[in-house]
Amino acid sequence: MNPLEQRLAAVKSRLLAAELAAGRRAGDARLVAVSKTHPAETLAAAYRLGQRHFGENYLQEALDKQARLGHCDITWHFIGPIQSNKTRPIAQHFHWVHSVDRLKIAQRLSEQRPAYLPPLNVCLQVNVSGEDSKSGVSPGEAAELAAAVAALPRLRLRGLMAIPAPCDDPHQQRRPFAQLRTLLQPLQASLGLDTLSMGMTDDLEAAVQEGATLVRIGTAIFGRRDYGKDGGDAAGGQALR
Template sequence: MHKIADKLMQVTARLQQASQQAGRGRDAVRLLAVSKTRPADDIRAAYACGQRDFGENYLQEALDKQAQLADLALSWHFIGPIQSNKTRPIAQAFDWVHSVDRLKIAQRLSDQRPEDLPPLNICLQVNIDGEATKSGAAPADLPALAQAVNQLPRLKLRGLMAIPTPSDDPTQQRQAFGRLAQLMTDTNQRQGLQMDTLSMGMSGDLEAAIAEGATWVRVGTDIFGARQ
């Protein structure tokens, strides 16, 4: 567990250094610890170090861990693909959803969000590179999707998420993240929206994402180690 503490400190230092180099404030970027496939004890160890936000891809696994960690004040983010028949438990059990890519899913999440909970924070996933095998709305479809989601009563449209084509070239990394940032700016202006969140950047490219305006970076391996 000391290893998780050490790795978490290293990632936090990277975030702070990247933010400083980009001329952004110390608290401009938040860390989402991607805890998919990790046991509840790993999450508990990260919590002991001050980490509060955790991202999960697999619904049943996440629900099991939530039950085991119910004594902790955690914020849960769903970041994986969403099937229509899984929207109810997601609407009931999560604080954020980063992976909404079509209106049908958003409508179901809104309809199924309990009235006693705050509106569900939503990021729209964009297929920023047009990859045939990747989830996400096409950039051309985003304005209409964002406008429609913004009207749903039990959701709060926060921003955009993307997983660009992997690249080791910082210039290419920044270009992809820059396209997503510009897309949010353009959509806000044209649709009269107030999105404020860019969920982008992972272990291998978080510096480029922060340089282009990321507000959430999603890091798993560099906190918890290689998957078992």
């Protein structure tokens, strides 16, 4: 196996082991490969290995990759902060958005989602760690925002997302994930939500223990990122096979 194949297989093995250790069914937690800064050629290689869900943080980079990989049956997740002037292309070109934290952004996504596409799947980002540097609605305001977003016609509110502060202690890692799960529980009954987007390379197991249904893994699959390169993703490149 080549290095990418080895890393992807190792992540899938970790995910399966975490599901079984938590008493959950295999496949309960879906793997979203976070591919920001990595070139379209690498995504194409992961696609050939069976990966179908990819997460991107940077809009123009993602649009360039989408243009080059248009022949691939990829589900695209936008997981980065959203500026008001970027909502239209996000609404037009993504299947999921994980990082909605303001009603204004949700309203723009709903208004700009093309009528010929199904409603856009969205998650509300919750700032469970209370970090000033992190985006996200506060836990105390999440239910009110969820009710408002759920009423928008071109969106389908699916659940909650969080990026907790880094922590090396597996037991401490579970606390913010448990908080997000607790926030979701009443919304499951009232709004039919079904998604917890949480867990990354260093805390995948803790997130699965607390009920993650989408885990966002980048480094463990693609290796460390080089932010000094554009990844060869200039628009107008040849489609990749």
